[in-house]
Structures are given as C-alpha cells and as structure tokens.
Amino acid sequence: MSSRMKSPYTSQPFTVRSVNRRNLILTGSAAAAIMALVGRISQVYAQSAPLERSAQFSEALAKILNGATPTPERITLELPEIAENGNGVSFSLAVETPMTTDDYVKAIHLLSTANPQALVATYSFRPINTKAQTTGRMRLAKTQDVIAVAELSNGTVLICERNVKVTIGGCGN
Amino acid sequence: MSIKPRIRLPEVIKTGDVIEVKTLVTHVMETGNRKTPDGSIIPRNIIKLFVAKFEGEEVFRCDLGSGIAANPYIAFFMRVPGPGQFEFSWTDDLGQTEIERTPLTTA
Numbered sequence: 001m002s003s004r005m006k007s008p009y010t011s012q013p014f015t016v017r018s019v020n021r022r023n024l025i026l027t028g029s030a031a032a033a034i035m036a037l038v039g040r041i042s043q044v045y046a047q048s049a050p051l052e053r054s055a056q057f058s059e060a061l062a063k064i065l066n067g068a069t070p071t072p073e074r075i076t077l078e079l080p081e082i083a084e085n086g087n088g089v090s091f092s093l094a095v096e097t098p099m100t101t102d103d104y105v106k107a108i109h110l111l112s113t114a115n116p117q118a119l120v121a122t123y124s125f126r127p128i129n130t131k132a133q134t135t136g137r138m139r140l141a142k143t144q145d146v147i148a149v150a151e152l153s154n155g156t157v158l159i160c161e162r163n164v165k166v167t168i169g170g171c172g173n
Numbered sequence: 174m175s176i177k178p179r180i181r182l183p184e185v186i187k188t189g190d191v192i193e194v195k196t197l198v199t200h201v202m203e204t205g206n207r208k209t210p211d212g213s214i215i216p217r218n219i220i221k222l223f224v225a226k227f228e229g230e231e232v233f234r235c236d237l238g239s240g241i242a243a244n245p246y247i248a249f250f251m252r253v254p255g256p257g258q259f260e261f262s263w264t265d266d267l268g269q270t271e272i273e274r275t276p277l278t279t280a
Contacts, residue, residue, distance in 0.1 A: 088242040112240050116206050120240035123249075128232055130191045131250040137242035139204070 051145055051163075053113040060118040064109050064149050070159035075108075077148040079162040086140040086166040093123065095132040095150045095158060105132035106151045114144035140166045176200050176220070176263060178273040185280050188255050194225065194233075195248045198263055198271075204239040222264040223247050227277070228257040255279060 004013055074096040083089045095105045104127045110120040123134050132150070140146070143165045150158040181195040198220065205217025217239060225233040233249040259275040 110240075115240050116204070117239050119238050121238055122236040124234040124236075125249075126232060128227075128252055128254070129250050130252045133250055134235075135248055136246055139240050139242050 051113065051143070053145065054115075054118060056116075056118040057111055057113045057147075060111055061147065061149070064111075064151070065157060068155070068157045070149060070157040072159055075148055075150045075158040075160045077110075077146065077160050077162050079146055079164050081163075082165045082167070083140055084167045086142070086168060088137045089140050089164065089166075090135065090137050091146070092135040093133065093148055097132050097152070099125070099127050099130050099132060101127050102153070104153045106153050108132065108134070109149045109151075110138065111147040111149065112138070112140065112144060113147065115139065115141045140164055142166050176271050178261060178263070178271065180259070180261065180273060180275045182275070182277060186253055186277060188253055188279050191250055191252045193248055193250050194259070195246070196223070196225075196261060197244065197246050199244050200263075200265070202237075202239065202241060202243045202245065206239070218266050220245055220263045220265050222262075224262050225249065226260045227251065227254075229260075253277065253279065
C-alpha cells in the first residue's frame with residue numbers, strides 16, 4: 001500500500017510505502033516458502049558430490065572390462081534424475097550400432113554402485129535384434145550412480161553413467 | 174511357477190519389419206536382503222534368466238539380478254524373417270523354468 005505525500009521539509013512529493021500487517025504476513029510467508037523450497041532442492045543436490053562406489057561394483061566392473069579401456073560414447077542410459085520410489089525405476093538402454101554380423105553389440109550390462117548386489121542385469125544381443133535397445137525397471141537402494149557397459153563384437157567396450165537421486169530406497173531392506 | 178507371462182507383439186506384422194517384443198511376468202523377485210519380523214533372512218528367489226527363441230534359435234537373452242524390480246518387464250527388438258513360433262522361457266533360482274509359446278503371423 002502506497003500513498004503520495006508531500007515532504008514536510010521540502011514540500012517535494014514522494015511516495016510512502018506503508019507496511020501493514022497483511023502485507024507483512026503475505027511477504028513473510030512467501031519468503032519462508034521460497035526458503036524452504038530452496039533448502040529442499042539444495043539438500044537433494046548437495047548429494048552430487050562424488051559418491052562412494054561399492055566394492056561389489058568395482059569387482060563386477062573389473063570382471064566385465066577384463067582389462068579393456070571403455071570409451072564413453074555411442075551408449076545411452078536413460079533414468080530419471082529423481083526417483084520417488086526406489087522399488088521400480090524405469091530405465092532404457094541403447095547403443096548406436098549397425099548390428100551387422102561384422103559389427104554388433106554382444107551384451108549390455110547394467111550396474112549399480114550402491115545396491116547390495118552390483119550387477120543388475122546383462123542383456124545379450126544378436127544381429128537379428130537390429131536395434132541394441134531395451135527397457136526395464138530396476139531397484140535403487142539409495143541415491144547413486146548407475147553404470148551401463150556395452151561389449152561389442154569387435155572387442156570395443158562402451159560405458160556411460162547416470163546419477164539418480166532416490167527419495168525412498170528399495171532393495172528390500 | 175505360475176508367473177502368468179504376458180507377451181505383446183504388434184497387431185500387424187510384415188516380413189522384414191523390425192518389431193518390439195514386450196514381455197511381462199508376475200514374480201516377487203525376492204532379493205534375499207529382506208528380513209522377517211523376527212530377524213531371519215527371507216531367502217532370495219528371483220527369475221535369473223530369460224531366453225527368447227524364434228523358430229528354435231535364440232534371439233535374445235537376459236540374465237537378471239536382484240536389482241531388477243518385481244514383475245520383470247523385458248523387451249527387445251527383432252527383424253522378422255517370416256512367420257514362425259516364439260518360445261519364451263523364464264528360469265528362477267530354484268531351477269524351475271516356465272515356457273510360453275506365441276505364434277508370429279505375418280500379414
């Protein structure tokens with residue numbers, strides 16, 4: 001609420017904004033709500049500092065890589081950024097590949113860095129699949145990085161990862 | 174095993190089409206991490222292997238771990254060489270296998 005007044009000292013017109021109780025309460029609540037929202041969001045994103053990866057994950061990954069150096073290209077792993085419920089999180093996997101008998105994807109492995117069991121699934125493909133693509137639902141025990149590794153018929157290994165923030169974990173604990 | 178497999182193929186299929194085959198089964202996929210109220214572990218019991226064959230030849234395989242959610246949904250693509258018979262099988266930790274056969278007819 002504002003009102004035009006004349007300064008008692010200079011007689012120049014100026015506008016006074018009076019703070020009445022209604023304005024104060026509304027502004028205060030809005031500020032509090034924004035603070036709470038920002039607080040919640042930063043809490044969720046505060047966990048994007050490098051996360052620890054389980055020993056089972058490192059072991060499982062080493063076994064799959066078998067000494068090869070994976071390249072982070074041509075493979076996509078889709079997962080939501082935030083999963084409300086870790087019991088069933090949809091994912092999709094895809095590799096850009098001609099899928100000919102000379103050049104095809106042999107397998108795609110899906111790994112969790114923080115579940116009790118690291119190897120989530122292995123999908124084995126043949127040229128007749130034509131697309132090295134699949135979808136499914138996985139369990140996520142808690143906020144973590146999820147890794148996908150593809151083995152190609154010519155020995156190339158591809159890798160990619162996604163981070164998922166999990167609100168309620170779901171591995172049966 | 175009574176896992177009620179459900180298979181979804183496209184309505185109209187022509188030889189040469191690349192189709193998506195969608196499968197769904199009911200299964201608790203017990204992880205082996207859960208405990209009963211008195212503290213003992215509920216033993217793991219999951220479907221650990223899915224194999225799809227077309228006309229007797231394997232076309233897709235999935236090795237599942239306990240990190241796959243209950244009621245596993247498994248889907249894959251395939252170029253249709255002609256009409257024929259699909260055979261899908263799901264094998265669990267106890268070694269039991271459920272088989273479902275579905276014909277693929279081409280328009």
